[in-house]
Amino acid sequence: xxxxxxxxxxxxxxxxxxxxxxxxxxxxxxxxxxxxxxxxxxxxxxxxxxxxxxxxxxxxxxxxxxxxxxxxxxxxxxxxxxxxxxxxxxxxxxxxxxxxxxxxxxxxxxxxxxxxxxxxxxxxxxxxxxxxxxxxxxxxxxxxxxxxxxxxxxxxxxxxxxxxxxxxxxxxxxxxxxxxxxxxxxxxxxxxxxxxxxxxxxxxxxxxxxxxxxxxxxxxxxxxxxxxxxxxxxxxxxxx
Amino acid sequence: xxxxxxxxxxxxxxxxxxxxxxxxxxxxxxxxxxxxxxxxxxxxxxxxxxxxxxxxxxxx
Amino acid sequence: xxxxxxxxxxxxxxxxxxxxxxxxxxxxxxxxxxxxxxxxxxxxxxxxxxxxxxxxxxxxxxxxxxxxxxxxxxxxxxxxxxxxxxxxxxxxxxxxxxxxxxxxxxxxxxxxxxxxxxxxxxxxxxxxxxxxxxxxxxxxxxxxxxxxxxxxxxxxxxxxxxxxxxxxxxxxxxxxxxxxxxxxxxxxxxxxxxxxxxxxxxxxxxxxxxxxxxxxxxxxxxx
Numbered sequence: 302x303x304x305x306x307x308x309x310x311x312x313x314x315x316x317x318x319x320x321x322x323x324x325x326x327x328x329x330x331x332x333x334x335x336x337x338x339x340x341x342x343x344x345x346x347x348x349x350x351x352x353x354x355x356x357x358x359x360x361x362x363x364x365x366x367x368x369x370x371x372x373x374x375x376x377x378x379x380x381x382x383x384x385x386x387x388x389x390x391x392x393x394x395x396x397x398x399x400x401x402x403x404x405x406x407x408x409x410x411x412x413x414x415x416x417x418x419x420x421x422x423x424x425x426x427x428x429x430x431x432x433x434x435x436x437x438x439x440x441x442x443x444x445x446x447x448x449x450x451x452x453x454x455x456x457x458x459x460x461x462x463x464x465x466x467x468x469x470x471x472x473x474x475x476x477x478x479x480x481x482x483x484x485x486x487x488x489x490x491x492x493x494x495x496x497x498x499x500x501x502x503x504x505x506x507x508x509x510x511x512x513x514x515x516x517x518x519x520x521x522x523x524x525x526x527x528x529x530x531x532x533x534x535x536x537x538x539x540x541x
Numbered sequence: 542x543x544x545x546x547x548x549x550x551x552x553x554x555x556x557x558x559x560x561x562x563x564x565x566x567x568x569x570x571x572x573x574x575x576x577x578x579x580x581x582x583x584x585x586x587x588x589x590x591x592x593x594x595x596x597x598x599x600x601x
Numbered sequence: 602x603x604x605x606x607x608x609x610x611x612x613x614x615x616x617x618x619x620x621x622x623x624x625x626x627x628x629x630x631x632x633x634x635x636x637x638x639x640x641x642x643x644x645x646x647x648x649x650x651x652x653x654x655x656x657x658x659x660x661x662x663x664x665x666x667x668x669x670x671x672x673x674x675x676x677x678x679x680x681x682x683x684x685x686x687x688x689x690x691x692x693x694x695x696x697x698x699x700x701x702x703x704x705x706x707x708x709x710x711x712x713x714x715x716x717x718x719x720x721x722x723x724x725x726x727x728x729x730x731x732x733x734x735x736x737x738x739x740x741x742x743x744x745x746x747x748x749x750x751x752x753x754x755x756x757x758x759x760x761x762x763x764x765x766x767x768x769x770x771x772x773x774x775x776x777x778x779x780x781x782x783x784x785x786x787x788x789x790x791x792x793x794x795x796x797x798x799x800x801x802x803x804x805x806x807x808x809x810x811x812x813x814x815x816x817x818x819x820x821x822x823x824x
Contacts, residue, residue, distance in 0.1 A: 342550030428771035
């Protein structure tokens, strides 16, 4: 039973520790390495996390749409696990994008919200995420839930290019490519990379958790599988 | 009020990061709770499985 | 296929004419909301000119959602789903037929609302009807395309229908915004590059939503 070998557990913990170190490094860079901006002061540092979670929210939606499309083609619920995990992480990131952006906006423009094109399309994205969550929670049958989730994800993915190009195609107040010192760009890069790794780790964890949950549910409902098949299952599940 | 005004940028920055921190923490705690629930289910199933093992071995 | 399409469209339109399930409610809602907006928008003419596009399209959207939601209600309530699905038409055909019916419904709504807004707010919406009609047709197509697909997604489940507005609104916000802006620019006779950009956005969305509907509809209605 190779999965229960302690080597895997150790590698797992090392991986989690590496992610934690990366997040700590990013936070340290944001607080210490990045220079303080003159006009906005420390509030400008919000941009480092805002850009990271914004990009993650967009990427998760695209990922969810792609996973949903593959599910529709192959009908393999494993793809729906990826879709559901991306939905949760993406909703979290999109909400954090709106909140951190709003706090930054109040510090920069003295207003919590404005219907600028980038903000409007970002809000639409958040609304599609929320609608997908509500829709999925109302359906019990896993295949029907997966189907509906896939359709809503694909329809909503049409908004993602709008969010990305909104500052270029329409006039608005959201900064497009603001002037940043080299040190700031470095910190921005560090922040985006580290937080992407962190949220991707959460995505992987959540997806495997969903897979195990579905597997256990199948076992509970359908009865226990034959003797030979479950030799490795229970220890693997309990390893977490 | 003057204190808040003077330190407003710092307070905004700290508020934003605290919100992010607690939101992520809440999500991770939820994942942990879900993992505990799955572990309990798995162990219950394992007990059931072990109890039925002799009968299944006889049948197989 | 054109014959089947024609048959399905005429079937739905005839049944609507006979039973009058949806259109009266939709038109009434549109008129009531338009009146309420007109009552509240007690502004000087220049300001009114700027917001009438938004108010008009908001009204069209809210009243139109009623028609979109009910587009599959007849099948669901009378148990005709199995009948429709077992008839040898491709799901694309069903989607295009429902889309056409919804487009006609929204067009009827717009025929009532645009003159109504012109009368209530004294904004010359009908002075140069060409651009307004073009914007209305494109916005119509886009909203109906997205709405028909999402109505199928919602109505085949057992959720209540409030969910449709929740789903359609975010998908259709760029369209409603674009149509409102294009109407505003048309009213101000500003047919410069920004008007064309909005019209292009509306056309692009209409094409994209219709394509998405054609591709995804069969997945929405399978059992």
